[in-house]
Amino acid sequence: MSPASSYASSRKSRCLTASQIAKDSGHFDQWSQFQNSLVGSYNDDLPAALKRGVEGVFDVSAQLPEAWVTSNKVMQTELFRYLDPDFVQFLKSAWGSSPSLFSNKVKAVTSGRLLCDLHNVYLAYDRLHKLRESGSWSEADWAAQVYDVLRISAGSLSDRRSHCSISLPQPLSEHKASKKAIPNLNARTLRPDGSLFIPQDLLAELTDAVESPFNFLARHRRANNSASHGGASSFKWQSTLCSKLPARPGFEIASCFWEDKKPEQQVLDVAYRQNRMATTAALRQLHALNIQAPIFGLVWSEGTVRAHVDWWEENEKFTIVSAPYPGHPKKSRRKNLFHDWDLSQPAGIIQVYLLLRNLDRWTVDGFRTRVVQGIISLVKQVSQNDRQVLQWRRRSSLGGKASRAEDAAEDHEPESISSPVKPRARTKVAPKAKRRATRRGA
Secondary structure, three states, X not given: OOHHXXXXXXXXXXXXXXXXXXXXXHHHHXXXXXOOEEEOOHHHHOOHHHHHHHHHHHOOOOOEEOHHHHOHHHHOOHHHHOOOHHHHXXXXXXXXXXXXXXXXXXXXXXXXXXXXHHHHHHHHHHHHXXXXXXXXXOHHHHHHHHHHHHHHHHOOOOEEEEOOOEEOEXXXXXXXXXXXXXXXXXXXXXXXXXEEEOOHHHHXXXXXXXXXHHHHHHHOHHHOOOOOOOOOOOHHHHOEOEOOOOOOOOOEOEEEEEEEEOOOHHHHHHHHHHHHHHHHHHHHHHHHOOOOOOEEEEEEEOOEEEEEEEEEEEOOOEEEEEEEOOOOHHHOOOOOOOOOEEOOOHHHHHHHHHHHHHHHHHHHOHHHHHHHHHHHHHHHHHHHHXXXXXXXXXXXXXXXXXXXXXXXXXXXXXXXXXXXXXXXXXXXXXXXXXXXXXXXXX
């Protein structure tokens, strides 16, 4: 067995992947315990400072023009004249079951783009029913033909990423890991099915100038635990959620994650746990950067969507709370932990589209505002009060000498995704060539 194969085999034997951790409730409970992560109540535990923003994201009422479904004059316009009659009936069905989606304050004449997007929603709705009728489908079919149609139609402002690998957080220092716990705690990365990031251009005020907050923190001793200011614990690594550095140095911060899964209840629980691992990583980054903001999660499964909202708080100790979204306040006291949006219903699929649109807007508006305010405040605290910037990223393996040797090998991560490849060394070739030249001379 080659040294590389032996190294990979030994690493695999003592380190579970994020997927393996999420699939086993015991493994996940142990992992979340070392992050002080627990499940809370949306109605009882959501902090007042976050409540308005969170409720605004989940509020999908009064966003469509009522005239679309009530005014014969509007429905006889040129725009409606060329629409599929089934699409018009689709809108009327949504209005009949959920009239709160519509409002006479939203003007039909200024909602042409919205109408086109909703036609795409209708196409996804139609494909959903065809998939169910066919009886032959996969998770990828649902994602490509239904889910992604909604996501693309709803999101044009934020940076939507598919399968973007993110770094998992280091266990909190207050916990001491036993040998049995170590395999559950050494996972380094996670690859969510999807995520929403703030576009880097919208964070230019934090990164571009020589004296920008990013450059100040990247140089400051209180933001770096690495003497070289270039190792895995340096600020440039702490500033990105992703497992690799961006080509353009700066902050990479996500507001939402989602998982696409098959409909079995057990797998839905796995998807929720995977999402919680992603939101935990994001919240550890936000906490380190002094950002107080919620992170949203969505679970998609055969035409059903669930949501949760997670946040960090620091009262007696640092804690991460994950709250399943139970639905409208009037229905929130029911027994079900989650509210399920049914995409096979016109109102349900429109509500999910509007939720995605709200998340897209929130990412570049309210969420971005909290990010900018938090980082600017962090700079002041570091410069004026000598505050230490916390190291949140997974940067070292737990265990003995083998783990430390592994860390030393993995600390030499590339400076960026565009770093040039170093030339191969020739130290072993030169002596042989020298001996051949000596023999020929003899």
